[in-house]
Amino acid sequence: MHVGIVGGGINGLCCAWIFAQAGHQVTLFERDSIMNATSRASSKLLHGGIRYLENGEFRLVREALRERDAWLEMMPDLVKPLPIIYPKYRSGKRPRWMLGLGFRLYGFLSSGSALPPPKWLGPSGVMEKSPDLRSSELEGGYLYHDVQMDDYHLGKWVARQCLHLGVNIQEYTQVRSVSGDGTVMLDDGSSQRFERLVNVAGPWAEHLLTSSDITPKHQLDLVRGSHLIINRNCLHSLLLEVPYESRIFFVLPWQGKTLIGTTEVRQSLDDEIGCSDKERQYLITAYNSYFTNPINNNEVIDSFAGLRPLLRSAANPGKASREYAIQKNDNLTTVFGGKWTTARALAYKVKHKCLA
Template identity: 30%
Template sequence: MSVIILKIVKFEKNGASMKFSGKSRQETLAHSGEKIWDILIIGGGITGAGAAMAAARRGYKTLILEKDDFASGTSSRSSKMIHGGLRYLQQMNISLVRESLSEREILLQIAPHQVYPQEYVYPVYEYSKNNKFEIKIGLIGYDLLAGSRQIGHHRMISPARLAKLEPEINQSQMTGAFIYFDCLVDDGRLTLAAMQSAAAMGAAIANYAEVRSLQLNDSYVTAEVRDSINGAVYKVKSRLIINATGPWTDHMRHKLQKSDKLLRPTKGIHIVFKKERLPLNRSVVLFSEDGRMIFSVPKGKYTYIGTTDTDYSGDPDDVFASEEDIDYLLAAANRAFNKGKLSRADIVSSWAGLRPLIGGEEGDPSDISRDFEIIQDHPRFLTVAGGKLTTFRLMGEKTIDRAEKSLPLELHRSEEEALHPESLPLFGGNIRDIILFKEINSKLYSDLWNLPPETIQRLIGMYGTQFTLLSQYGKENLKPLVSGADILKAEIHYLIDYEMTLTLEDLMWRRLSLLIFDDTNGLFMVEAIANEMAQKLNWSSEKQKNELEHYRSLVKKNFGCGIKNG
């Protein structure tokens, strides 16, 4: 036990003083060609972050590069759930459910500020595919697979009781309902915390660094890397490459002249409503007319619904919610809820992402396994694809296990350093009791900073133990950037200094979620944020103008009404 405690203390000490910024990024790229890395991970989503944590913790010289921003692909566009996967239990994928439930518990312990339990309502109707008895058996199995890791036992409730708890759920032909438990998370910020954790463990990390080509020889792989910010090109050498590029997996494999297709990408979209338009206290399971399980999830002032699961053959960089996608979810919602007829006019925003599933072209996309696979494309090139957000940490560990079998990589730390990875908190997550932590600190810092307790609670939920670093920017910056908003001026500085935020889109979408969870998609305060970023990052007036134009076009193209034709 003493070893584990020492590791946690050491990790938090390093994390508190570490800056994860544009400056550290530039230094990483400038020196990236000066040595031969043990492992180069390509892809800055949750899969790459998990592999980087495992590699750095074991002592390997690890570099991770992302062509855009962290979590800019699938990892910020999920259903934002940490769950065992009740649907996978129906498919009899028991091992995946067991692994997922185990990882759910670990994430509750190592990232308690980000991962939190949530009640889910599962209504049953006369026309439901499964009757109450079958669902009861499934939920008993779900609880049993969770074992000692349960966050709550399921229970059955009557339609009358449910009507009092969730009056918006349609009661017509309802035969009963169940309540069970899973967890929610901000997926983009979870990815960022994992990246910061890898950096604190010794990994070198850079976003906006595109691997353009690969050359292999008997000793190492040479990657040509382009800095997308200033156009500089670097030659990076590594003993092993891990391809963790998600929907871009086959694109990266093609750089090795691999012509076969590994992935079957499927698209999932979500739509967001104001909570007063769809007021829910719990997440609700609903079903589309074709029988697909969909979730309606309350999040602060909003409720979101998703997801779809359709084949996708287009550009992974150009994924949007189509009219057909949105109508599909609206139909399911209007079937499930009483709150008048929901329409496109009610949609605040939408998001769409791709699942990098491994499977053939035949069959229903929803039947494809969510398990991950590790493929040896070359003795010095591993591909990891598939998998779930929930199991990212386990995927990372198993990927590095495979890497160690592929090459005689040289360890640089003692074996003691590699013990008990499941006990190491993610960046900002060294919190024993999150409820007590929030209670004590919201009172203390509400007085110190003259802010509402709710604002302090939000800051803890986003930054964990690191929220106190906001005070270094001075009392004058511990106030809302714009009147009527909750975002502090100090947060803009922190996000740039500690979260490698380089663009307006980075901040508005993946750092603060204003793009999707705000009535105006963040437009009411985007100019104030751009001004603050311009001063901090020394943007020219032309650069600031371009950033604003890009952001406004993104809102108009994808989020303004939640629809893009096609």
């Protein structure tokens, strides 16, 4: 069967990979270069999503934990176990019993993983691992493990698997419209018809349907997530509460520097995708509230941002579901949402839906 894929991010590449593994002929269209948008602007983590448990997304967390471990087993050269501490301060929004319940559930859902289960550390244990943290009001913290990746190079590895299996990857090829009979209309006026067509264009998936006069059954919230790279060595990975908010953010080691993120800002497809001055100050302020040696703008050596396609489900983007949805219109299948960690699992579901 000849299958067309629209979108060269990690979800599109994984769809192409899984279809090609099953023996299908696959052509993938990407309007820019592959792995050049949202999939390259992640927090560099393959993770279950500890905070998604607060929204009751147990199925997604279990799937993500399983896929996290699968990536670790497949590509140990590009992904590494990462110990992370969630410090508990007296002024924090979440009481210790709530954190304990969440981390116990996280450990339960990752049963069978090669990574150690979460455990509680006293204040001295936290300070021993992260001595630059503020010690006042510190009650201890939970140590847990997820996985750090190089998102761009891991995505390029998936692309190489696709090429090895004969996938035709057409970069810098804009798809203008799609149709239920499997036809794509390209920007140059030409068209191609496939037996099955998958629209996995990430933030642009809903727009591609509406511009093709196809009614989407789901709506996307486009939420910008920005990160800063600080010219400072990170002593230990941390998951921290934004002061006076229920949001959390990461402080992570990255290539000998410190990665801080992320933000959640709604925007449209027409807006520039980049870290704003307001977001930069937001992350610096959040960081400085926890560390004894504050940072300033001069230590920010880089920033990046990605546009996350989230299923519209809540007024607060922080509470929006991280689940994904699949819509089928005859020979056209569209993906709404999707996370880096679960891209492979999503691809298997897309294949099953397409061929059903």
